[in-house]
Amino acid sequence: xxxxxxxxxxxxxxxxxxxxxxxxxxxxxxxxxxxxxxxxxxxxxxxxxxxxxxxxxxxxxxxxxxxxxxxxxxxxxxxxxxxxxxxxxxxxxxxxxxxxxxxx
Amino acid sequence: xxxxxxxxxxxxxxxxxxxxxxxxxxxxxxxxxxxxxxxxxxxxxxxxxxxxxxxxxxxxxxxxxxxxxxxxxxxxxxxxxxxxxxxxxxxxxxxxxxxxxxxxxxxxxxxxxxxxxxxxxxxxxxxxxxxxxxxxxxxxxxxxxxxxxxxxxxxxxxxxxxxxxxxxxxxxxxxxxxxxxxxxxxxxxxxxxxxxxxxxxxxxxxxxxxxxxxxxxxxxxxxxxxxxxxxxxxxxxxxxxxxxxxxxxxxxxxxxxxxxxxxxxxxxxxxxxxxxxxxxxxxxxxxx
Numbered sequence: 001x002x003x004x005x006x007x008x009x010x011x012x013x014x015x016x017x018x019x020x021x022x023x024x025x026x027x028x029x030x031x032x033x034x035x036x037x038x039x040x041x042x043x044x045x046x047x048x049x050x051x052x053x054x055x056x057x058x059x060x061x062x063x064x065x066x067x068x069x070x071x072x073x074x075x076x077x078x079x080x081x082x083x084x085x086x087x088x089x090x091x092x093x094x095x096x097x098x099x100x101x102x103x104x
Numbered sequence: 105x106x107x108x109x110x111x112x113x114x115x116x117x118x119x120x121x122x123x124x125x126x127x128x129x130x131x132x133x134x135x136x137x138x139x140x141x142x143x144x145x146x147x148x149x150x151x152x153x154x155x156x157x158x159x160x161x162x163x164x165x166x167x168x169x170x171x172x173x174x175x176x177x178x179x180x181x182x183x184x185x186x187x188x189x190x191x192x193x194x195x196x197x198x199x200x201x202x203x204x205x206x207x208x209x210x211x212x213x214x215x216x217x218x219x220x221x222x223x224x225x226x227x228x229x230x231x232x233x234x235x236x237x238x239x240x241x242x243x244x245x246x247x248x249x250x251x252x253x254x255x256x257x258x259x260x261x262x263x264x265x266x267x268x269x270x271x272x273x274x275x276x277x278x279x280x281x282x283x284x285x286x287x288x289x290x291x292x293x294x295x296x297x298x299x300x301x302x303x304x305x306x307x308x309x310x311x312x313x314x315x316x317x318x319x320x321x322x323x324x325x326x327x328x329x330x331x332x333x334x335x336x337x338x339x340x341x342x343x344x345x346x347x348x349x350x351x352x353x354x355x356x357x358x359x360x361x362x363x364x365x366x367x368x369x370x371x372x373x374x375x376x377x378x379x380x381x382x383x384x385x386x387x388x389x390x391x392x
Contacts, residue, residue, distance in 0.1 A: 034146035034328070035242040051309045065156070065300060066308035067317050090321065092156055101153055103243065104321040 025059035029075055031084055033102040038084045039075055046098055047074040048091065057091075057098050064093035073100065108371060111364040118357035125350035128191065132343035136269070139336045142242065143266075146332060150325050157318050159300040160311075176257040182212045183253075183279075185263040185334040186221030188238045192338050193345035195264050195272055200224045202274045203262050215252060217331070239331065246327045250320070253279065253327075263330045264337035270344060272337040283322055 029046055031038040046057045049071035057064070068089040075082045090101045184203055186196045200221070207214075207230065214230065216222050218238035225232055234252055239245075253259050259279040266272055307314045 032149060033243075034149045034325075035142055063300075063305040064308075065160070065305050065314050067314060090153070090156075090317070099152065101149070101321075104153060104325065 026078075027057070027059040027061070028097040029077075029100075030098070031073060031075070031100040031102060036102075038102065039077070039082055041077065043078065044076040046076070046100075048086075048089075048100075050091075057093055060096055061093050061098070064091070066091050068100070105367055105370060106363075108364055108367040111360055111367055115357055115360040115364055118353055118360055121353040122350060122357055125346050125353055129343060129346040129350055132339050132346055135339040136336070136343060139332075139339055140266075143332050143336050146329070150329055153318075153321065153325060156300065157322050160315055160318060174254075177213075177255050178257050180212050180258040180260055181215055181253060181256040182207065183215045183249075183259060183261040184217065184221045184225075185261070185331055186216065186218035186224065186238070187338045187342075188218055188240075189220055191342055191345065192220065193341035195274075195338060195341035196220050196224055199262055199264060199274050200228060202276060204228060204230075206260070206276065213256070215249070217249075238335070244328045244331055246324050246331075249327060250323060253323070261327075261330055264334045264341070266333060266336040266340050269340055272341050272344075279323070279326070283319075283326055 024044060026042040026044060027046070028041075029043045030040045032040070044059070048055065048057075048068050050066045050068050054071075068086060068091055070087045071085075073084040073086050073089075075084070084102075086100070086102050088103060090104050092099045092101070182203060184199060186199060196218075206212075213234075214225070214232040215234040215236075216225065216232045217236045222232060222235060236249060260276060261279055262274065262276045264272055265275045302311050305311075
């Protein structure tokens with residue numbers, strides 16, 4: 001007797017990613033402070049500034065840990081560009097996921 | 105026996121206290137729900153930063169982000185997190201009692217957060233060196249506090265911790281010990297593939313700069329977390345105090361109401377007795 005296994009339902013963001021551009025790679029992004037989530041979802045890239053200068057984080061980026069200087073954080077989301085102004089933050093990139101800890 | 109009108113006025117005052125304490129109880133209840141939710145959200149953030157810190161930490165000793173050249177003050181800084189004002193139950197008294205067990209005028213400098221703490225310290229004849237208002241907003245800027253902490257060789261913090269609605273405890277911790285103990289779990293064998301090192305990560309500007317920054321961040325987050333915990337414990341303590349005050353004022357108002365009825369009855373009885381004796385006298389006079 002064959003077992004009925006429930007079909008895996010893609011999440012809303014995964015569905016959106018497939019609709020937007022199925023071939024374009026994406027990265028999971030979360031930008032948050034202790035009491036506020038500025039952005040959480042998938043995106044094509046994230047641009048920020050650290051002591052060395054401006055830089056971009058693209059999908060499949062190498063593990064990365066850095067301090068950000070006050071700047072405009074630009075996220076290329078599936079719906080368009082989103083800009084978040086930050087004063088002090090820490091960025092952590094690992095396993096195709098980037099987390100920006102704001103106000104730490 | 106007191107006059108019924110006097111008792112009636114006192115009962116009205118007691119009923120006002122019931123209304124007032126009920127309102128304060130409701131406000132505290134709402135504040136608890138709001139603060140508790142915020143503490144839970146912030147804990148997730150703190151945990152994630154802690155996890156990175158654990159993986160990157162090399163030095164077990166925590167030095168408050170001081171450089172080697174800076175000589176700290178050889179005194180222990182005692183930090184007290186207290187309520188903004190009164191009406192917070194007995195929680196600040198308990199905190200001051202615990203603080204007094206540890207306090208030594210020659211060995212300690214005192215830093216108070218929250219105005220109620222300064223009042224309590226004055227009552228206990230203890231001088232404090234630094235004072236900060238208890239922050240009300242979500243974002244807490246602890247940088248001025250950190251500048252003071254960095255000057256001292258050791259810092260101990262006394263804060264209030266929420267256990268449940270009816271139970272709050274006073275905790276005293278050595279600030280460097282609490283940060284180091286979390287760092288100590290960064291045992292290489294427990295980290296495994298998660299280890300953050302120069303082999304597996306790119307650091308900018310450098311691994312040492314990032315580690316130093318994280319050390320400061322962790323201290324900042326630890327202090328913020330203690331302040332959030334204290335705020336939650338304080339509103340819970342206020343709720344408890346207001347509930348007890350409401351119960352007492354309800355019982356007091358009920359007692360006064362009974363007393364009023366007795367006094368009123370007594371007044372009627374006295375009048376009745378006077379009327380009866382008058383009537384008797386009138387009747388006796390008429391018979392003559």
